[in-house]
Amino acid sequence: MVVVMAPDATDEQIAHVTERVEGVGGQAFVSRGVVRTIIGLVGDIESFHGLNLRTMPGVAAVHRISDPFKLVSRQHHPDRSTVWVGPAGHQVPIGPDTFTFxxxxxxxxxxxxxxxxxxxxxxxxASLLRGGAFKPRTSPYAFQGLGVKGLEILADVRETTGLPIVTExxxxxxxxxxxxxxxMLQIGTRNMANFxxxxxxxxxxxxxxxxRGMTATIEEWLMAAEYVAQRGNLDVVLCERGIRTFEPSTRNTLDISAVPVVQSISHLPIIVDPSHAGGRKxxxxxxxxxxxxxxxxGVIVDVHPNPENALCDGPQALLGTELRELASAVRIMPPALGRVDAGERVRG
Amino acid sequence: MVVVMAPDATDEQIAHVTERVEGVGGQAFVSRGVVRTIIGLVGDIESFHGLNLRTMPGVAAVHRISDPFKLVSRQHHPDRSTVWVGPAGHQVPIGPDTFTFxxxxxxxxxxxxxxxxxxxxxxxxASLLRGGAFKPRTSPYAFQGLGVKGLEILADVRETTGLPIVTExxxxxxxxxxxxxxxMLQIGTRNMANFxxxxxxxxxxxxxxxxRGMTATIEEWLMAAEYVAQRGNLDVVLCERGIRTFEPSTRNTLDISAVPVVQSISHLPIIVDPSHAGGRKxxxxxxxxxxxxxxxxGVIVDVHPNPENALCDGPQALLGTELRELASAVRIMPPALGRVDAGERVRG
Amino acid sequence: MVVVMAPDATDEQIAHVTERVEGVGGQAFVSRGVVRTIIGLVGDIESFHGLNLRTMPGVAAVHRISDPFKLVSRQHHPDRSTVWVGPAGHQVPIGPDTFTFxxxxxxxxxxxxxxxxxxxxxxxxASLLRGGAFKPRTSPYAFQGLGVKGLEILADVRETTGLPIVTExxxxxxxxxxxxxxxMLQIGTRNMANFxxxxxxxxxxxxxxxxRGMTATIEEWLMAAEYVAQRGNLDVVLCERGIRTFEPSTRNTLDISAVPVVQSISHLPIIVDPSHAGGRKxxxxxxxxxxxxxxxxGVIVDVHPNPENALCDGPQALLGTELRELASAVRIMPPALGRVDAGERVRG
Amino acid sequence: MVVVMAPDATDEQIAHVTERVEGVGGQAFVSRGVVRTIIGLVGDIESFHGLNLRTMPGVAAVHRISDPFKLVSRQHHPDRSTVWVGPAGHQVPIGPDTFTFxxxxxxxxxxxxxxxxxxxxxxxxASLLRGGAFKPRTSPYAFQGLGVKGLEILADVRETTGLPIVTExxxxxxxxxxxxxxxMLQIGTRNMANFxxxxxxxxxxxxxxxxRGMTATIEEWLMAAEYVAQRGNLDVVLCERGIRTFEPSTRNTLDISAVPVVQSISHLPIIVDPSHAGGRKxxxxxxxxxxxxxxxxGVIVDVHPNPENALCDGPQALLGTELRELASAVRIMPPALGRVDAGERVRG
Structure with missing residues (x-):
């Protein structure tokens, strides 16, 4: 953490900061510049938060210099993780070596x-089946899902098709x-900060x-993952699904850069939802x-046998030609880039 | 609702739209332009939603032309509402004739x-006391509030001071x-879409x-109020608290225009939170x-007897000179603009 | 400037940074933390920019800690400035003691x-007249202004009314x-970065x-003012006119916080354009x-004798009742807040 | 164009709209709904703009239903265009069949x-060389480019290498x-609306x-292209380079969806600039x-023999391993997706 003092900060104000920092067991390194003084803090970040450094007289700004997430960080867990989804005997991987559709x-x-x-x-x-039984809807007058009955249908369909189930x-x-x-439990974009x-x-x-929350920064998203991880569950897969911007031609703007950014700072797998990002088939x-x-x-996409009658997001559901094109891309491209289809790595 | 057909839409496609609309009891008025045909729909909007008009062949776009909220709309409730907060015998108004601090x-x-x-x-x-017992925090490592014990403290303080309590x-x-x-129950910005x-x-x-959700449109915010109203509770006060933008000098950007915009379309009262919007004292x-x-x-602001030791948002809490300046503005300005201090209109 | 080294930065990499900094005449203060090392730089910022510190091996981030603007900064010019607009003998002030309509x-x-x-x-x-002769329009098919003929009309109208002219x-x-x-020359939002x-x-x-550019940060805006100032012209008035956000109910979102933020870091006057921000009368x-x-x-607003026939932005032009309401607010409110009408402080 | 009347609009107000529309040679189709009346307009859109329909009494909203751009639209020019860049005898294509690096x-x-x-x-x-001689910089204190001398250097380098030159x-x-x-003349992001x-x-x-302007919608961007096209020059290539959002981990957010969106509505070629979008090597x-x-x-990327000494944007310039990886992706992926390297289709 770095504390930047105001140009007119007094020696007493600088001393007050260093004393408070040392009071909680930290070290404070003071660098006096021509115009400003900066103080580098070394020690336990959490204890520094309690000091409210920004409220102290003479303090102009406080910069955090390390990531606030821990369990999901790649810093102490350099290898990227694989998460396994499905019942014992048929677990599908999501991770760095495979591509999961x-x-x-x-x-x-x-x-x-x-x-x-x-x-x-x-x-x-596809190796996994998505489908919503509980639907969060902007309008209280829109279809809210079948609830438990929907879950039972999904379980039956898993029985028939063998595809493990992802549901919100x-x-x-x-x-x-x-x-x-x-x-696998899906936490949707509107609930990303429902702690x-x-x-x-x-x-x-x-x-x-x-x-990802449609207006969450990548850091906030990883902090949300940290909430899950903190309860002992490190089997978290992130899903980029578009962020809110000023551009009206797509429902949200797919932040494709989030994929390599996340991969550089977190060990968790990350997939993309192109259906909800664009909102256009x-x-x-x-x-x-x-x-x-x-x-x-991996990717997660909407398909529907009859989009015109879909109760939810029909305009983005694939079928026919487009689904065949997608199937072809998913079959051909990942191997060319060094990944195996997740369906070929199912764990028995 | 208006359906805009693609330039190359066929007569069959146009007929398909009008048939589906008429099939759910609506009327369809077709206007054939030089380049495009548009179809105006008249009838029950909810029934049209189920048609997934955007997925039909030949349809280029669908425009909604009326507001999706009903109970909170000013359309059928032209007078702006007053909400009363407090125990029987000491109810403080929030509404169009008063200013509530x-x-x-x-x-x-x-x-x-x-x-x-x-x-x-x-x-x-101030006529009402705010204070958080349950705190939603971005970091699982930050102070999460005292919970029920905090509620008990608030109730005791109400006893002593006579101020009704607003808490999240x-x-x-x-x-x-x-x-x-x-x-009064506060729903915070992160939970605005927690249905x-x-x-x-x-x-x-x-x-x-x-x-307001920090990234919610005004329409989405009013839909969230509609969720509350739909359960029979029309005593909803909206609070503008800043939206997320690209400007880094403030925590969020206070959308001051939201106040007159909301007042023009909804009968609900609306107040402003300048502390959380700016994040700067x-x-x-x-x-x-x-x-x-x-x-x-009205306005809702953070005050703290000792911001340097605050466990939450110390940098924005007022005391001393600034609180006196605020008290002065709240005492002088509203009367000049035709409003009475809410404390003078308490309902016994 | 503060350089944050990566957790795995080597001593050689740290030494490389300090050598480069000292090579251009700066000083480098090294603070070694448990996890990371940070280096505080003291000296001429411009010379540090040339070092491309972010590209050096082992460097994780570089934080600038002082404002990049100089001539328009309040740091070395603590008193807020007044800019005088008009011909010799009739100059209208825009500044901290007056309110200019x-x-x-x-x-x-x-x-x-x-x-x-x-x-x-x-x-x-009003004390000053606005009016556009050269119009930047999003569409090449829209009215582009009368050009020089428009300037001549404005000059004639100044002759008749005595109002100095602001034009783009x-x-x-x-x-x-x-x-x-x-x-007074107006630089419009689309040209804020037309250096x-x-x-x-x-x-x-x-x-x-x-x-302000509709998508410019406050810092970028002040850097644009610095471009003007650098050519010897410190008579710059800033105008907040709304920024681009996701909210569709107004054309842009008026960033009202920009006014006190700018006043805290720059000595230049700042006014508000409520007409173009909201785009709604x-x-x-x-x-x-x-x-x-x-x-x-101050404020700058659109008025038009006949908005229905306006060639530009008719929907936001005031007349009749609304103009009378505005005139009343401008007459009553500023004195209550300690400001004099600029028309009463014209400099002969 | 569709005019939506307010719920309380009178018959006179509806008649006023239809008369004004017919007065400029248009047709107005009136659809009376239970709550609202909508009026579909057919005829010359430009003439309707002059009516300021939004200012008319009783009008709640006006929706445009066709694209405002013409020459760059795919509507009357369904085949996607190829633009040829370079001197006679060595022209490099940018278009739908090739991939241009x-x-x-x-x-x-x-x-x-x-x-x-x-x-x-x-x-x-690479088939084309980029390089800036005139640089638009946020700070007046930053390197502004070599100007004409830079152009001469570029011309010399073209002589030596045979690569045609793109410069801003x-x-x-x-x-x-x-x-x-x-x-080829590059118009940069800050000048997209410099008409x-x-x-x-x-x-x-x-x-x-x-x-693309870093805060321009796709429609505004195509209107900027229309300005160029209107002067008789249809040889315009669009370049997506990121838009401004709230996400701080990248300099801008690459709007990857803009590529298929533009391709669906315009016949102009479109390439991507991954260097400036992310700002990270x-x-x-x-x-x-x-x-x-x-x-x-195609893509356009920064390379520099010695990024640490670059005078501009060193942190994003490629060399060594990363450039080899990019070269490999550019060689292998486009053919797998049906495109030929532009260098193999040079026109003599």
Whole structure:
């Protein structure tokens, strides 16, 4: 941590800072410049936070110089992690050596729609099935999902297709029931800073897919992952799904740079959701190709047997030609870049 | 709702749209232009949503032309509302005729700190006391609040000072206990889209202070208020607290225009939080004056007897000269603009 | 300047940094922490920029700790400046003791429309007339202004009304002709980083009204003012006019906090443009009141005798009731906050 | 164009709108809904703009439904264009069938540095050389480029290496001299809305590389291209280089979705600048791979023989291992996605 003093800071004010720092067991190195004095702090960062250095007289600014996350940081865990998703006997990897294709309907509507979508996903090469039973919706008048009945449908479809299930949980009170049915708990963009939910997911015993808040910085997102990890659960996969910007032609702006940035500072796997980022069916294939190119560990996309009748996000669901194009990209590109299809590395 | 067809849309595609609209009981008016055809829809908007018009072949765009919120809209409720906060016998108004000054510490730390802050607030002219017992923090390593013990301290301080209490609730599971102690439930910026929490607050029987999500549009914010209202609770006060932008010199950018924009489309009262918007003590007084000037129904500010030792947001807490300046602005400006101090309109 | 070394930086890498810094005449203070080493640099910042410290092996980050602007900074010029606008014998102040009301049509269309708008502005209490002869337009198919003929109309209207003229210049090649006719040169939001234009305006001998780029940080804006100042022209007035954000209900988001932030770090006057920020007529009066409340040194607003026929930005031009409300706010509020109307302090 | 009337609009107000529309030769189709009336306009959009429909009494909103750009639109020019860059006898294509790799130093500093960088670029597979002689800099105290001397160095290096030259022009007054030396004129991000410069470039007779304004929407960017095209120059290549967002870990956020979005509405080629978007050397290779994956028509990157001594943007310049990795990606990936290296399609 570095404390920058105001140009007119007095010697007493500088001494006050160093005394407070030393009072909590830290060391303070003072560098007096022509115009300003800066003080470098060495010691336990957490203890320095309690000092409210920014409120002290004569202090102009305080710069943090190390990352605030620990368990998810790559600093003490240099190798990138692999997270395994699925029941014992059929676990699908998400990690640095593989490319994991996850697909399914935005919302579970009926048993037949879900099964049909799952079969489309499987035929296209997906190793995991996504599908929402609990849906967070901006409007209280929109379809909110089938709830527990949706979970049961998903479990049945897993039985039939063999695809492990990724599904969203939107309320800490539902974590137990969702964890009973699902193989991976998704925390959605609107709940990325719902700390009670993050902690509950951390205690669930299931791997977590943590979507980036649509207005969260990468650091805040990793702090959210830290909430999960702190409860003993390091099986967290991050999912970049677009951030809110001024550009209106896409629903959100896919921050493709987040993939290598995250990989440079965290050991957690990271995948991309091109469907929700763009909100447009015609962008799913090119954005998936971009995700593969940039080095993502997987993609998660919406497919629906009949988008015109979808109860949720129909305009971005793939079928027909576009799904075949996507299947082709997912089959061809990752091997050219040194990755194996996750379906070929299932752990028995 | 207006459907814009692509330039190359066929007659069949146009007919398909009008048939689907008529199939759910709506009317479709077709205007054929030189380049494009547009179709105006008349009828029940909710039923049109289910059609996924954007997915239909030949459709280029769909424009919604009416507001999606209903209960909080000014359309069917043209008079602006007043919300009353406090126990029977001492209810403080927040509404169009008054100006309500709310102050207190960011976090409840100890009984004496809370009492001292409450007395500072009262001396400066505040009618309501704010103070956090449950704190949502970006870092799992930061102080998370005293919880129920903090609520008890707040209740004691209300006893002593007579100021009704506004305090945050961060988890749907805590709504009951918070509602037992507090006079108004605050939903914070990170939870604005925590729909389960909004619904629980809507059922609590207490008025709700709903902060804007730091990256929520005004429309999304009003939809969040609609979630509360839908559970039968129309006692919602909105609070503008800054939005996330690219400007780094303030923590967030106070969207001062949101006040008149909200007042033009919703009947709910709206106040401003200049402390959290700027994150800087030196901005609290000028931003409070801006809030009064723009026509806000109140302000909510952080005060602390000893900011250097505050466990939360010390750098923005007022005391001394700045608090006196704020007290002076709150006493002088609203009457000049036609508003009475809320403390003079307490309902017995 | 502070250099933060990577956790695994070697002693050689640290020595390399200090040698380079000392090689250009600076001093380097090394603080070795448990995890990281930080190096505080003291000396001439400009010379350090040439070192490309961020590219050196072992360097994790470089933090600048002083402001990059000099001539416009309040550091060596603590008193806030007053800029005088108008011909010898009738100079209107913009500065910390006064409130300056500037009004006029967005674009000069005809002599009679301009005169009529000027008389509206004067009757409402304006001391300076705004009006555009050269218009930068997003569309090449939109009205681009009358050019030199517009300047002549403005000069005639100044003759009739006595109001000094503020008008925009959009191209360095036009600075001379605009400076011949106008009393103050406006640099618009799209040209804030047009450095050739800034330098030409700096050499024009006329005061400059520098609008904030709609996506410029405050620091970048002050650097643009520094470009003008560097050519010997310190008569620069800043104008906050809204920044680009995700909120769609206003054209831009008025960053009202920019006023006190700028006043804390620069001695230049700062005014607010509520018309272009909101792009909505109904917001001009409340936003002007907010500007007065926050402590702005003036406002600049669009008025038009017949907005329905305006060739530019008709939807935001005031007339009738709203103009009377604005005139009233401008007359009553600033004195209550300690400012005199600029029209009463004209310098003969 | 669609006009949405307010819920309380009167029949007279509706009639007023239709009369004004018919008065300029348009047709107005009125659809009366339960709550609102909407009016669809058919005819010449430009003539409707002059009506200021938004200012008319009873009008709630006006929606534009067609794109405002024409010459650069794909609507009347469905085939995507190829732009040829270079002197007669050696013209390099940028277009839908090829992938064009452009590389060179951010700034021309010396003849030897430029030649060395050009040789690095050529060895890595580049077909065009970039290099700045006129540099727009945020700080007036930063290196502003060598000017005409820099152009002469570039021309000499073209002589030696055979690589056609892309270089920036920052002032309309310099267009002639830059066009005499360069093969393609670059308009930088800060000048995207410098309309005088766009028009001058449009008249220069040379192809134009138009970078996206860092805060421009895609529509505004295409309108800027329209300014160039309107002067008779359709040889415009667009360059996505990142937009300004709240995320601090990269200099700007590369809007990778802009590539397929632009390709769907404009026939102009579009390339990606991964160096300036991220501002970090370690992101150049992954972002270039993302650009290839998403379907960009090329990339433009910074290379420098000695980044530590670069006068401009040293931290993002490639050399050594990273340049080899980039060369490899550029050689292998485009053919796998159906594109030929532009260097193999040079037109004699």
């Amino acid at each position: 996850i697909a399914g309907p935005c919302a579970v509507e009926t048993a037949s729609q879900t099964l049909e979508a799952a079969e489309m996903a499987k035929a296209a090469g 949980v939107v309320d800490a009170r539902d974590v137990t029931v969702v964890a009973e049915h699902a193989d 009670g939910l993050l902690q509950a997911a951390g205690e669930s015993g299931k791997p977590v897919l943590l979507k 015609d962008l799913v294939v090119p954005l998936s190709r971009a995700a593969i190119g940039v080095g993502a560990d | 709310i102050a207190g510490p960011c976090a409840v730390e100890t009984a004496s700190q809370t009492l001292e802050a409450a007395e500072m607030a009262k001396a400066a002219g 609730v961060v988890d749907a599971r805590d709504v009951t206990v918070v509602a037992e102690h507090a006079d 389960g929490l909004l619904q629980a607050a809507g059922e609590s029987g207490k008025p709700v202070l709903l902060k 030196d901005l609290v007084v000028p931003l409070s004056r801006a809030a009064i000037g723009v026509g806000a129904d | 500037i009004a006029g049509p967005c674009a000069v269309e005809t002599a009679s429309q301009t005169l009529e708008a000027a008389e509206m502005a004067k009757a409402a209490g 210049v959009v191209d360095a090649r036009d600075v001379t002709v605009v400076a011949e006719h106008a009393d 050739g234009l800034l330098q030409a305006a700096g050499e024009s001998g006329k005061p400059v009204l520098l609008k 109904d917001l001009v009066v409340p936003l002007s009141r907010a500007a007065i409340g926050v402590g702005a040194d | 452009i590389a060179g130093p951010c700034a021309v500093e010396t003849a030897s540095q430029t030649l060395e960088a050009a040789e690095m670029a050529k060895a890595a597979g 022009v920052v002032d309309a007054r310099d267009v002639t001299v830059v066009a005499e030396h360069a093969d 005088g410069l766009l028009q001058a470039a449009g008249e220069s007779g040379k192809p134009v590389l138009l970078k 370690d992101l150049v290779v992954p972002l270039s791979r993302a650009a290839i994956g998403v379907g960009a028509d």
